[in-house]
Amino acid sequence: MLQGKKILIGVCGSIAAYKSAEITRLLVKAGVEVRIIMTPAAKDFITPLTFSTLSKHPVLSNFSKKNTGQWNSHVELGLWADLLLIAPVTANTLAKMAIGQCDNLLMATYLSARCPIVLAPAMDLDMYAHPSVTKAMATLKSYGNQFIEAEYGDLASGLVGKGRLAEPEHILSYLKHLFNEKKDLEGKKVLITAGPTHESIDPVRFIGNHSSGKMGIALAEAAQRRGADVTLVIGPTNESLSGVAGELVRVVTAEEMYQYCTEKFEEQDVVILAAAVADYAPAEIHKQKIKKSGTSMTLQLTQTIDIALSLGKRKTHQFIVGFALETEKELEHARAKLEKKNLDLIILNSLNDPGAGFQHDTNKISILNKENKVIKFELKSKKEAANDIMDEIVASI
Numbered sequence: 001m002l003q004g005k006k007i008l009i010g011v012c013g014s015i016a017a018y019k020s021a022e023i024t025r026l027l028v029k030a031g032v033e034v035r036i037i038m039t040p041a042a043k044d045f046i047t048p049l050t051f052s053t054l055s056k057h058p059v060l061s062n063f064s065k066k067n068t069g070q071w072n073s074h075v076e077l078g079l080w081a082d083l084l085l086i087a088p089v090t091a092n093t094l095a096k097m098a099i100g101q102c103d104n105l106l107m108a109t110y111l112s113a114r115c116p117i118v119l120a121p122a123m124d125l126d127m128y129a130h131p132s133v134t135k136a137m138a139t140l141k142s143y144g145n146q147f148i149e150a151e152y153g154d155l156a157s158g159l160v161g162k163g164r165l166a167e168p169e170h171i172l173s174y175l176k177h178l179f180n181e182k183k184d185l186e187g188k189k190v191l192i193t194a195g196p197t198h199e200s201i202d203p204v205r206f207i208g209n210h211s212s213g214k215m216g217i218a219l220a221e222a223a224q225r226r227g228a229d230v231t232l233v234i235g236p237t238n239e240s241l242s243g244v245a246g247e248l249v250r251v252v253t254a255e256e257m258y259q260y261c262t263e264k265f266e267e268q269d270v271v272i273l274a275a276a277v278a279d280y281a282p283a284e285i286h287k288q289k290i291k292k293s294g295t296s297m298t299l300q301l302t303q304t305i306d307i308a309l310s311l312g313k314r315k316t317h318q319f320i321v322g323f324a325l326e327t328e329k330e331l332e333h334a335r336a337k338l339e340k341k342n343l344d345l346i347i348l349n350s351l352n353d354p355g356a357g358f359q360h361d362t363n364k365i366s367i368l369n370k371e372n373k374v375i376k377f378e379l380k381s382k383k384e385a386a387n388d389i390m391d392e393i394v395a396s397i
Helices: 017-029 040-044 048-055 074-080 091-099 105-112 125-129 131-142 168-180 214-225 254-267 307-314 330-340 382-396
Strands: 006-011 033-038 083-089 117-121 151-154 160-164 189-194 199-202 205-207 229-234 247-250 270-273 280-282 301-303 319-326 345-350 366-369 374-376
Touching (some): 006 017, 006 074, 017 033, 017 083, 033 074, 083 105, 117 131, 117 168, 125 131, 168 382, 189 254, 205 280, 214 229, 254 307, 270 382, 319 330, 330 345, 330 366
Parallel strands (some): 006 033, 319 345
Antiparallel strands (some): 199 205
């Protein structure tokens, strides 16, 4: 998949630059010819000698070679590469890319490149969530750039949150899929639901769950890379949606999600129901905040509309994929859901598996079909799991 490819890696000034050395090592080991461009600030964090040793090529940083005045042609670099990967890309470089500010060799090469461009951000969590950064990422996404989302974990600031450069192994996996992917969903319309729903109790309280929407977002990104026309219907989430290039519909309640899905259902080829939709909602939504009174309170709930069941009954040509998050009798409950709701595939994960389920960047899934075939996978990143799911969908439709 990567053997013989030519990848240009841009390294920006971030503490995460040390991971770029491992990315370089892994790519060279996979048979890739790697060239490195460092921004001036990157040299404060890691030496060019490290990259030249690992890549077996001189590291470029300036527009010309010292002493000789020989030009380092950013045009030739942009034409040479099969792919430009900037990892880590900082908030500063994202802003420059968004407005075309060309003040170093990496920026000049980016503006000249004709190959696919993949950006892997790294910064502190508040920077990553800042409107100026999310706007820059949205702008770059609209230009056709692809993003490998930052991951959740310990940050150099001492804080814990989303902003870590994706692990080198995850970046390598992404690139493998990128080069190996066929446009096997081109011309297909794919509707994906993701995230939780919030069912209001009063103006300040709601019933919800711990779903982050990570799995559904990863599925949307995987489907669009394969050429699908993607619509993502997502409940309340704090996750970045910068990598989603298709139609994005934000909803809050189960009813809102149901209404949009049914409205668009007939025109879809594939429907993936990854959202964690509330099964029950308060029978009455109080107009004013409920004041604390007594030592207990009884809340009357009513069932919400079962979106999967409803769409399964209406199915004509659509291929419907459901999800089952279980805590006991996992396979038994998943099979029952597959049959009852007239699904074509169901993706099972268990809260008994460490690293699976809500909030995690990883997932451990099993895929069940109508013929009682079960395909079990090891713990993987949700992006890798999304590709596994897409492979099975493509093989089945």
